[in-house]
Amino acid sequence: MIDQLIEAIIQKKSPIVVGLDPRFNQIPQAIKEKCLAEYGETLEAVAAAIKIFNRGIIDAVADEVPAVKPQVAFYEQYGLPGMAAYLDACQYAASKGLVVIADVKRGDIGSTSKAYAKAHLGQVQVGNKNYQGFPADFATINPYLGDDCMKEFEAEIVQEDKGIFILVKTSNPTSGQLQDLVMADGKHLYEKTAEIVAGWNDKICGKFGYSPVGAVVGATYPEELSALRAQMPKAMLLVPGYGAQGGGAKDVINAFDTKGLGAIVNNSRGIIFAYEKIGGDYQEAARKAVIAMKQDINDTLSSVGKQYW
């Protein structure tokens, strides 16, 4: 799947993932009104609005980006109807040929992580039948519990051809509270996590030189991004923080290798709610925002001689 992701990035000339983080109050009024009229003031109305909205976004950007990243928290908060909308986002995106990155940030003891691996990347068996609970291609993983967690995803990575992105250095303001702590050997905690990722990378690697075990490194910390790119040469980097969180193309450029591969940059609010800023139809606005972001990143990659295509 890591190879498919990279192939799609190259084919679409677009190292961009669109974050599907629907906030009900920001969904266009017409969609909300239609769903509230049909279902009343219920979670079902919210879920229906999210489904329509997400499908609209996916239709608008599917030929311009290789992947989408639904953030499950924004669905979980709306209970079972919300989770049905999450499932719909995963399935609809896959039906449009997009790679789906489940932003679930799961992580637990071994036997529990096994269940998470099956939930998001694998299958469960019921008698002679197999089912996928919330099917995705990649999942994000929190490393605080150590390798017991990652090991349980290995079966899905190898047998089901899936991948994971391990949180190394996140994009939020207090990410440094634990992640930047300095160890007795002078290294930061995030570098220790990067060592775990690099260890996995040596075990499993795809044809472009990248492993299905990638890392999350925020655009909001460009210096760390540069160091971590060097420390994990086989890790695909999932880079959040571009756009609403404050990162720009110059901040993400060091996530890419010398050929211009090895990274995929996320933008959520800046794309899906672009209509709030630039006006007009939300689908057209999202498409314009994706094309502008693509141009921004490609121009910057080109300016440093890193554009692959």
Next chain:
Amino acid sequence: MIDQLIEAIIQKKSPIVVGLDPRFNQIPQAIKEKCLAEYGETLEAVAAAIKIFNRGIIDAVADEVPAVKPQVAFYEQYGLPGMAAYLDACQYAASKGLVVIADVKRGDIGSTSKAYAKAHLGQVQVGNKNYQGFPADFATINPYLGDDCMKEFEAEIVQEDKGIFILVKTSNPTSGQLQDLVMADGKHLYEKTAEIVAGWNDKICGKFGYSPVGAVVGATYPEELSALRAQMPKAMLLVPGYGAQGGGAKDVINAFDTKGLGAIVNNSRGIIFAYEKIGGDYQEAARKAVIAMKQDINDTLSSVGKQYW
């Protein structure tokens, strides 16, 4: 809610939480067969079996323990029907007067953590109506992203009278890979996390001297447990690892304060699947296992002069 939890522990003389981690293959044959006959080899059959099984466990132990802790991964793996069974476990346990600890180990950047807080402890508004997605009293939180996450749970803790348990030192074999790393100042990472917990404890505290911001510290690391008890004197400790993971009463005893309060010990497989070991009806076996665990912990607390009741 922290006061209610401690009051229930005292009233039932039982610092025990039953982990509701249903594994379909371990659910009694009769329940599985009934559900497979009714729903075929489907996720709905699994969910129906889990619902019956969990309700049976809750009925069997409700007067002997103050709380249950459903581990959401075991439900998530069965997709939407699984999540319906998770919701049922939360609601049915609450209807029997039990405190519900959502073992979700969530943690994310601020705006996303806000959504998780609403999902598990709070409410979402749709027009003039409020809904609870997956209602629980406490949720477990992963600290890797720092205080941005915890801050977002503050509204639910204060306004909705809920609580959280932050992962400090987990019970699994590789927990030390990051958590035991030694910092430049000689402290372990888990002690740094404990400092964050202790910081929150100074801000919010209940009538028994315990804060609604507690900590997860595994029974499988008794020395660390002892040190962390001292370092976080106002943190209620949620202690996993007793039973199937290898911890015994002597290992958990240092989680309690000198009065015999301040800790709640989890047991999942050792109680809910006790029938596999001691035979007979699964409900009776679970009840026997809870009573034996209660005796074990109370005897050990008593032997060191720490029994509160």
